[in-house]
Amino acid sequence: MVEVIPAPARCRWNTAGRTRVGRDTALEARPGTEGVARWLRATVGAATGLSFPETGDRDDRIVLSVESGLPAEGYRLVVGDGPSRIQGGSAAGVFWGAQTFRQLLGPDAFRRAPLRPDRDRELPAITVEDAPRFRWRGLMLDVARHFMPKEGVLRYLDLMAAHKLNFFHFHLTDDQGWRIEIERYPGLTGIASWRPRTKFGHRASPLWEEKPHGGFYTQDDIREIVAYAAERHITVVPEIDVPGHSQAAIAAYPELGNTDVVDTAALTVWDDWGISPNVLAPTDATLRFYEGVLEEVLELFPSEFVHVGGDECPVDQWRRSAAARARITELGLAGEEGLRSWFTGHFGRWLAARGRRLIGWDEILEGGLPEGAAVSSWRGHEGGAAAARAGHDVVMCPEQHVYLDHRQAPGADEPVPIGFVRTLEDVYRFEPVPPGLTGAQARHVLGAQANVWTEVLEDAARVDYQAFPRLAAFAEVAWSRLPAPPERDFADFERRMAVHYRRLDALGVAYRPPAGPRPWQRRPGVPGRPIEGPPPNR
Numbered sequence: 001m002v003e004v005i006p007a008p009a010r011c012r013w014n015t016a017g018r019t020r021v022g023r024d025t026a027l028e029a030r031p032g033t034e035g036v037a038r039w040l041r042a043t044v045g046a047a048t049g050l051s052f053p054e055t056g057d058r059d060d061r062i063v064l065s066v067e068s069g070l071p072a073e074g075y076r077l078v079v080g081d082g083p084s085r086i087q088g089g090s091a092a093g094v095f096w097g098a099q100t101f102r103q104l105l106g107p108d109a110f111r112r113a114p115l116r117p118d119r120d121r122e123l124p125a126i127t128v129e130d131a132p133r134f135r136w137r138g139l140m141l142d143v144a145r146h147f148m149p150k151e152g153v154l155r156y157l158d159l160m161a162a163h164k165l166n167f168f169h170f171h172l173t174d175d176q177g178w179r180i181e182i183e184r185y186p187g188l189t190g191i192a193s194w195r196p197r198t199k200f201g202h203r204a205s206p207l208w209e210e211k212p213h214g215g216f217y218t219q220d221d222i223r224e225i226v227a228y229a230a231e232r233h234i235t236v237v238p239e240i241d242v243p244g245h246s247q248a249a250i251a252a253y254p255e256l257g258n259t260d261v262v263d264t265a266a267l268t269v270w271d272d273w274g275i276s277p278n279v280l281a282p283t284d285a286t287l288r289f290y291e292g293v294l295e296e297v298l299e300l301f302p303s304e305f306v307h308v309g310g311d312e313c314p315v316d317q318w319r320r321s322a323a324a325r326a327r328i329t330e331l332g333l334a335g336e337e338g339l340r341s342w343f344t345g346h347f348g349r350w351l352a353a354r355g356r357r358l359i360g361w362d363e364i365l366e367g368g369l370p371e372g373a374a375v376s377s378w379r380g381h382e383g384g385a386a387a388a389r390a391g392h393d394v395v396m397c398p399e400q401h402v403y404l405d406h407r408q409a410p411g412a413d414e415p416v417p418i419g420f421v422r423t424l425e426d427v428y429r430f431e432p433v434p435p436g437l438t439g440a441q442a443r444h445v446l447g448a449q450a451n452v453w454t455e456v457l458e459d460a461a462r463v464d465y466q467a468f469p470r471l472a473a474f475a476e477v478a479w480s481r482l483p484a485p486p487e488r489d490f491a492d493f494e495r496r497m498a499v500h501y502r503r504l505d506a507l508g509v510a511y512r513p514p515a516g517p518r519p520w521q522r523r524p525g526v527p528g529r530p531i532e533g534p535p536p537n538r
Contacts, residue, residue, distance in 0.1 A: 003499035004103050005472050006164055006479035007492075008130035015125045019080040019182075022104070022120035026061040027052035028083075033064035035231060036094045038087075042104050047506075049108045049117030062101075064094050071131040072524035080125025089455055092233040093131075100128055103503070110162070110506035134432065136395050136447030137478035138237075139471065141463075144174035144248075145273070146454040147215035147462070148200075154228050155460075156358035157345065159507065161232040163475035167395075168229055169307060169376075169449060171239045172217075175247035175270040175278075179220045180238070180300075182293050187252035189216045195248075195269040201416055201456060201526040203273035209458075214269075222300045237359070238301045242290055243280040243343045244313030250278055250525050256286050258317040258324065273455045275312045278436055282318065282339045284329045287346060294350070304357055305374065306431045308347050311361035313340050341367025351497055359395070362387070376449070378403075380538035385434035388444040396432040397449040397468040400535035403472060404466050405453045407530060416456040424514075428473040428493055429485035450474045456528065461510040465521055468511035472500055 002011060029037035041052050052062070062084045070076060070089035078085040086101060102109045104123045108116075138162055141148065143246030148156075153170075160168060172179045178192035194214030200207035208379065224378035229236045247270045250257040257264035259280045270276050280286050309463035318324035328335065331342060335391070340363070348358040348370030359374040362383030369375070372392040377384030384394040399406070399419070406419035432448035450471055457463045473493065482488050504511050508520070 001127075002104065002126065003496040004100055004128070005496055005500050006213065006392040006476040006491075007129045007482075007496070008100065009183070009481060010127075010129040014078070014081040017080075017125060017197065018122040019084065020120050020122055021050065021062075021084075022060070022281055023049065023051060023118075024060060025050065025052065026055055028054070028061055028063045030063065030065040030290050032066040032091050033088075033094050035091060036064055036098050039095070039231065040098055040101075044098075044105065044109055047111045047114060048105060048299050049114035049119075050121070054246065055442070057412040062086065064098075066090060066187060071137075074129075074131030075100070077126075077128040077130075079104070079127070081127070082122075082426050086304070089131075092166075095161075095532065096129075096130070096132075099162060099164055100130070102162075105224065107502035107506045110503045119511050123139060132164065132479045134445070134447030134478050135482045136167050137165045137475065138169055138395060138397075138447065138449030139165055139467075140169035140171055140176070140449055140451040142171040142452060142454045143179050144171055144177045146452075146458050147177065147179060147193075147213070148454075149215065150217060150221045152460045152463075153225055153248075156463075157225070157229050157234055159471075159509070160234055160524045162503075162507070163472060164479050165471075165475055166234050167360055167447075167449065168234050168236045169239060169451075170225075170236055170381075173239070173241050173248065174245045175276040175343065176273075177269060178221060178248045178252070179216045180240075180297070181216055181366070182296050183219065184296070185253065185289070185440045188249060188293075191252035192248040192269055193461075197271050198458075199272055199455075199522075200458075202418065202529040204456075204529065205527045207526060210269075219296070219300060226301060235303050236301055237303050237305050237307055238291060238297055239307035239309060240290070240297060241309030242309065243282070243286075243346065244275070245309055247276040247279050250280070253282060254288065256280055256289060261317050275314060277314050277316055279313055279315075279317055280343070281321070282342065284322055290347070291350060294347070298354060298356065305359045306351055306356050307359050307376070308344065309360060310344050310364040310537045311378070315339070328517070338367055340364075344373070345370050365390075378451070380536070382454045382538050384445065385437060385441075388437055388441040391444065393444050393446050395446050395449050396434070397451050399451075400537070401430040402427065402450040403453065404450050404470055405455070405457060407528070408470065410514065410530075411491060411516070412530075413517050413522055415517060415521060416526050417528040418456060418533040419529070420531050420533075422470070422535075424470055424473050424497075425490050427470045427534055428477065428490055429488055430474070431485050432475050432477065448474070450476045456526075461521075464510035465512050465517070468504060468509050469497060469501070472497065472504075489521070492526045 254264035
């Protein structure tokens with residue numbers, strides 16, 4: 001009936017024909033919806049020229065209201081039956097209804113200034129009733145490998161909101177850079193936020209960009225990002241990686257590393273891709289350092305969850321370190337692998353004591369999880385299923401399905417091709433709930449998340465190309481109650497995407513066109529790491 005993405009649950013005609021929205025159409029914001037009204041005037045009003053005055057004709061108005069009978073994030077949009085109404089079970093529900101209203105206004109409603117400011121708009125006279133399938137509808141953006149300036153992050157929050165995504169996983173630290181100001185540790189931004197050069201392409205590439213790369217967000221930048229997200233009903237979840245993926249921090253503070261086996265004072269911020277062997281030393285001083293980091297992080301991010309990484313932690317340095325072996329003996333651990341669980345357990349308890357919850361990549365399952373901890377299941381469905389069966393909450397983000405840095409098509413034209421081919425249709429047929437779970441276990445699946453790693457995404461245009469249009473398909477998977485993957489109507493999704501591409505054009509998104517990359521989107525001669533065949537089903 002309408003070309004809305006994500007697809008709404010129910011849609012019906014109120015009357016035949018269309019309803020006019022013009023410059024005199026008023027906007028009435030009832031209690032709890034004032035923020036949505038501000039967003040409509042600032043964003044949709046700027047794009048269309050509609051001023052949305054507070055007072056006007058009784059029937060020529062849009063009424064925003066919170067209605068207790070609707071699901072918390074659900075909404076009801078009524079057009080053409082007296083005053084138009086956007087109702088939600090909470091302010092978030094009203095906001096998601098406003099996103100659908102914007103789509104009904106047409107692609108020009110996604111611009112920053114009106115093309116035809118004197119023209120009235122026409123909307124179909126329909127009622128839309130809708131609510132999300134999952135609580136967690138996420139996007140992870142890696143700003144450690146390639147830094148994205150603040151304005152780019154704010155832009156991606158707007159893109160998330162337009163697709164009804166509501167969790168922004170902010171990957172702030174890694175071997176290749178530290179991106180958040182910590183006032184008590186100025187070396188993290190003075191040293192750890194910059195690397196001397198950058199590998200261009202996959203880690204096997206012989207190509208280098210021989211200039212420094214880096215940047216960081218000040219604490220005021222972070223406050224702005226968090227506030228901007230909150231206005232759009234998006235929760236920002238910070239990630240501070242421990243105990244692996246930590247070479248940048250060790251380069252700034254060498255005492256954090258395993259100094260009895262490595263000359264950590266000689267380390268620099270890593271300029272290569274892959275997994276660095278330089279990991280944190282299992283000392284009390286390291287714990288106190290990161291507790292200090294997290295104290296400032298908690299002041300900046302009000303989110304329930306804090307991500308601590310926990311993945312891809314080589315243990316060779318611990319195996320060779322007398323200090324690490326002594327710590328293993330002192331703690332009564334079975335071996336070096338137990339140190340990773342010890343790190344996770346410590347920070348899980350530390351966060352819980354402060355009213356927060358730890359979340360980490362699925363390697364943290366190995367050795368047991370602290371109570372209340374949640375899992376980001378990235379290596380497949382198995383980790384998520386194991387976590388859910390053990391009574392832990394899980395966010396499904398398996399690389400075989402929703403790692404958007406993986407290539408979108410076979411062929412030599414795909415820029416810096418990484419991983420398996422994951423087409424728009426493949427993403428659309430992703431099912432977040434692992435098979436074989438009971439109903440009670442499935443309720444531990446908080447939702448799903450698409451991940452964008454940026455080793456080979458050197459700027460915002462490359463991020464756009466890899467993320468879109470597949471993020472639109474992912475958004476529908478996370479929001480809409482779709483049939484089983486083989487039964488999903490991909491042809492209908494493509495039909496709606498024909499209009500949605502025009503919205504993305506208006507937003508200035510450099511997406512991959514259906515026919516393949518444009519000439520300037522290609523990267524001839526820059527090697528990637530394509531993997532042939534279907535991804536493993538695990």
